[in-house]
Amino acid sequence: MSGSKNSVIAGSAPTGFMEAALFTLVAILAGLGIELLSSGAGIDIPGWPFNLVFLLLFGGLILVVGLMFREHPLVAWLGGIPLGLSLIVGLALLSLVGGVLPQNKFPPGSMVAMLRLNGMFSSWPFALVTLLFLFNLGLALVWKTIPFKVANLQFMLFHGGFWIALSCGLLGATQLERLVVPLYEGKASDVAYNRESEKAIHLPFSIYLKDFQIEQYAPKFALYDPEHDRLVEPKSKLVPEIGKGVKVEWTGIGSVTVLDYLPSAMPGANGVPVAVDGKKGVAFARVRIDENGKVSDHWISSGGPQLKPLFVPMGNYFIVMADGAPKAFRSDVTLIGAGGERKTETLEVNKPVDFYGWKLYQSGYDESAGRWSTLSLVEAVRDPWLPAVYVGFFMIMAGNVLFFWKGVKKMEAA
Incomplete structure (x- = not known):
């Protein structure tokens, strides 16, 4: 969010927190209105490659507006601190509703479903407030980055990392794949299933289950x-x-x-x-x-x-x-790539194994058979946008380190 240089003279444009809060409220109400008119249809995030195209165009728009109209009162207000804080509060309230209210637990004709309150994170109110917040944060980032000053490096790292992590995390959600691979001892399979649609999907590799083991308490x-x-x-x-x-x-x-x-x-x-x-x-x-x-x-x-x-x-x-009760369970497997490469691994709960861009976890087994189960359920997760999100997180961490380092230097100089 912009500093004093980009503050707007009182009276030339809405500048206070009251106007920013009202603007945020109008954005939320507009989103709820769209949901009501569409019977709670929600918003579909574009898939690949349109999500990347949208992100590049959106980032380019912020860059152009921030550089060409940085002295315009309205643009300065859109990138200002009051609006940024108001949008953060709006996001927090919407996230609170999404976290407290049971999601996808209401009948289609109910008012909760019509307003998409039971699918908050794919709703128009959440999308509008998030886009406005990214626009606000992006403008502030452009103004702090151009012209470049070493003194602004901590701001650029922290806020730039936050912008990358948030935007890539949301736009990449459509490409997140979470599948279940049923395996039987002595057999190989490359067929996975979507938990929700139960649609069969072929993986670019196969998994051979050599042995499935369960450790139980006495x-x-x-x-x-x-x-x-x-x-x-x-x-x-x-x-x-x-x-x-x-x-x-x-x-x-x-x-x-x-x-x-x-x-x-x-x-x-x-x-x-x-x-x-x-x-x-x-x-x-x-x-x-x-x-x-x-x-x-x-x-x-x-x-x-x-x-x-x-x-x-x-x-x-x-x-x-x-x-x-089961203490631990694991699968001894051989991963076989499309080119014939082989990799022997032991899959365990919460201990992922990376192969061909997928993370493989031990997920479950045939509980009715207990420790005699010959069926092992493996979860396969693929999130191609995750590296970009990690880049954002590391930038945030670097910004925090730089902030504390500056604080220590000031204390030593005092």
Whole structure:
């Protein structure tokens, strides 16, 4: 936003915060009016390459207006501080509505939908206020940049970075692709699906799933009440993880003590569980049940695809073993490019792998199959405008560093 040099003489044009606030309000009301007339259709951001063309033309317009009409009272006001602050408040209020009001949760004929309040970030009010703010910020940036002065470098970095990050982030939203790739062990696939439209899209590479692994927390005890179809809370109010030596008591019912625990086992020839490796095994625990003095030993199990769960009665209840919650899951994959190049990776949650301009994340699996799932869901994300947004962020950071450095220098000189 412009400094005193570009301030407007009182009376020559609307210069105060009151006029700027009124202008912002009119822009918001105009956007709401457009939404009402179009039944809340919203605004479609142009796709590639029209979004880039629009950005270049918009930036060129700001440059021409800022240089050729910088002394014009109206242009000086459009790039002034009062309007900039008013537009920031307007954006904040619209963003607050978009953040608080549930988006896409209202019927089409409702007033909320007609005004596009349930799709705020693709609405005309948000688009108009954002464009005006970018115009205001762009004018101030032009005036601080031309002619170039080293003293204005911090302003140029911070505000220029903000302009780039905001404009590229919004205009690049149409090119953001977020897809799901279903993979099965021992098979390769290049087919991804859009979560919303379920449309099949072919990736420029394929993914071969070698192995899918799940780590789980230890299973837990549960006392099941079949009469009321519920789980009975233990005396300690906590449901402990199963482990050797663990004891759980239920007041007035009895107690269970774990004598042995095998996290992965299968019944042997004599029926006694023996430890095994891999996905074939299931959790077993040998427990001692004490029903008010009546003691007995049993094996219980959470069961699996090839083995039914084992549970034992305790009075009118049953002692069961509940599977532990997933701790981590990952996919060992081979990424195969169109040119035959191969890359072996392990995909995990929140740990992206870059390939062919896409970021690949571990997303999910067949939860009904649990740790025996052979299906792995991989999320593929592509955002070609992200580097430009990062450039803007780094410019903002550089501007902040320069600001603090100047502050330290002033303190040392004082």
